[in-house]
Amino acid sequence: MYAKYRGEVEFLVVYIREAHPTDGWQVPQNVREQILFVQPKSIDDRQEVAKQMCSTLKLSLPTVIDGLDDKVNQDYAAWPDRLYLIGRDGKIAFKGGMGPQGFRPSELEAAIKDTLSQGPK
Numbered sequence: 001m002y003a004k005y006r007g008e009v010e011f012l013v014v015y016i017r018e019a020h021p022t023d024g025w026q027v028p029q030n031v032r033e034q035i036l037f038v039q040p041k042s043i044d045d046r047q048e049v050a051k052q053m054c055s056t057l058k059l060s061l062p063t064v065i066d067g068l069d070d071k072v073n074q075d076y077a078a079w080p081d082r083l084y085l086i087g088r089d090g091k092i093a094f095k096g097g098m099g100p101q102g103f104r105p106s107e108l109e110a111a112i113k114d115t116l117s118q119g120p121k
Helices: 028-032 043-057 071-076 105-117
Strands: 013-015 063-065 084-086 092-095
Touching: 013 043, 013 071, 043 063, 084 105, 092 105
Parallel strands: 013 063
Antiparallel strands: 084 092
């Protein structure tokens, strides 16, 4: 989707607090896959974990880091993951369901197509 629409839509991944840190709610799958991080205590730590995440997942999307105050996470109810489309007017044009069950990229793509079909405003 990023490759298809990146010339018309700005994509961002916002890295928020670690969902399954070793000093919190660790899950067996993360242990098996060696995804083992403590909850970052500084912005530098959070940036380092985000870099590793991008590298491991081979993400090509631009990634930004939520502050330690978790303001973006709180304002957008982003935990554990969520998709949003912000319209040209700066307002939310699409708000996906909470992940992982509500993480449906096909719904985001439909919203992107709809928004683009309306033309510039």
